[in-house]
Amino acid sequence: MSVTQPETNAAQAPRPSVLSLAIKEKAALYAAYMPFLKNGGMFVPTNKPYKIGDE
Secondary structure, three states: OOOOOOOOOOOOOOOOOOOOOOOOOHHHHHHHEOOOOOOOOEOOOOOOOOOOOOO
16 A cells, blocks of 8 residues: 655745834834835835735
């Protein structure tokens, strides 16, 4: 009898993550907002690389 192993090369969807950003001043909020992106966006400083459109 043989045991079937799960396919390890199958594409897995990236796991979503949550970014946290504490903004204490209204000026910092306006500085982080990116209105030129479709539906707007926020700049969140992080050490992990992200591409536009990543969630």
